[in-house]
Amino acid sequence: MSYHCKIILQYEGTRYDGWQKQGNTSNTIQGKLEQVLERMAGEPVEVRGSGRTDAGVHAAGQVADFWLPELWREKGAGFVKDYLNRYLPEDMAVLEASEAPERFHSRLQAARKLYLYRIETGSRRDVFSRRLQYGLGRPLDTEAMAMAAELLTGTHDFKSFCGNKRMKKSTVRTVYRISVRQEPDSSLVTLEFEGNGFLQNMVRIMAGTLMETGLGTRDWRSMPDILAAGDRQAAGFMAPAEGLCLEWVLYDEP
């Protein structure tokens, strides 16, 4: 028997090498969590997340789960949350912690995710939120981008938008919504991507392709051709990590 915990987690990804632990480097979100949990539990703890955010990508509501020795059930999730928040670095924070059903799996059971991509089209990023924005520095035709976004929405084979060339599993995903929003009286453009799951780098490649549409170097009508090509070369550039933030992950009721 052991105690199964689920946490909702925030992080500013700027100075991390992404979610996933890599060999000896512990400068990852997963690595930092496991370090603090091992110290707390007195034994190694493996943390699994809803997905692997890339180096530099942020999260406002990442979900992860892990097992602790049975005796932690008594201290409870509140203790775990407080312990993590006391010892995690300032650019990571646990928003919620709760006991998870035994069969809960952060990644396999994730049913829906929302990512935001923030683009500063003006000459200068806002000083206070610059770490969460990509500084494009050129104006975007958001109407063309919205039309391209409409064509990418739905259930498609997103192989052209997959950064993993050796992907062997299905590359079919459903994107429920892509919205393109110019903030009022602002040069900030925000893209929202809501879907049942995203391939490696998929949101960043979609964001890059939409930006090319907005810059006029790519026709918004070409989206179906890009999808049909099934070839990464057909899509646009991969937008920089700093503009991307995982907003939330939803799970079906069991």
Place this chain on the structure above:
Amino acid sequence: MSYHCKIILQYEGTRYDGWQKQGNTSNTIQGKLEQVLERMAGEPVEVRGSGRTDAGVHAAGQVADFWLPELWREKGAGFVKDYLNRYLPEDMAVLEASEAPERFHSRLQAARKLYLYRIETGSRRDVFSRRLQYGLGRPLDTEAMAMAAELLTGTHDFKSFCGNKRMKKSTVRTVYRISVRQEPDSSLVTLEFEGNGFLQNMVRIMAGTLMETGLGTRDWRSMPDILAAGDRQAAGFMAPAEGLCLEWVLYDEP
């Protein structure tokens, strides 16, 4: 003859030693501005601000002015803005630049200022805005704070709230408004201080005194006594710089 410029400026004060240039250290907001302007103009340029923000204090709308050699009139304020934004560090940005009337003086003519003080009362500051918040980590009675704030509002001798013991000029100021706001569904408390001017450290000492009221260690009814004492010892602690931000400075129409 020379060209008089006014700028509106943002900065995250975290890594600076405040506004004012000090001897050889150039790690100040004024120092950084003068460095870039000297490089641009080919001669030393003296920048004056609406007021001296302390080390670690932020600004969303600081105002400053300076003179450039006459030949810069032709390039104009847009050029000056772009040059500054190209060479200033990422945590400083010029929002606007314009020609200023010859007699304009950022400090002497400032008629009204707004400062915000942000307090995180929960156990953990928000990861994305932590640099702009003071992490108090304890709940505040905002109703008591609002009553104390009401008693501090108005025209008073604020000597008890002045950090400069050798202040020889008048310590009378008018505070038009102090609001205490608990953000909805949030543990963030925001204080707003609007006045015709503030003494050295005055906003931080008022924020600290209000926090003590909110923590219950000081009676809100004691505000008139503190004012009447005319003694720094009568007021509360000086709240940390990181929570403070100069929002804007207004000038009377000439």
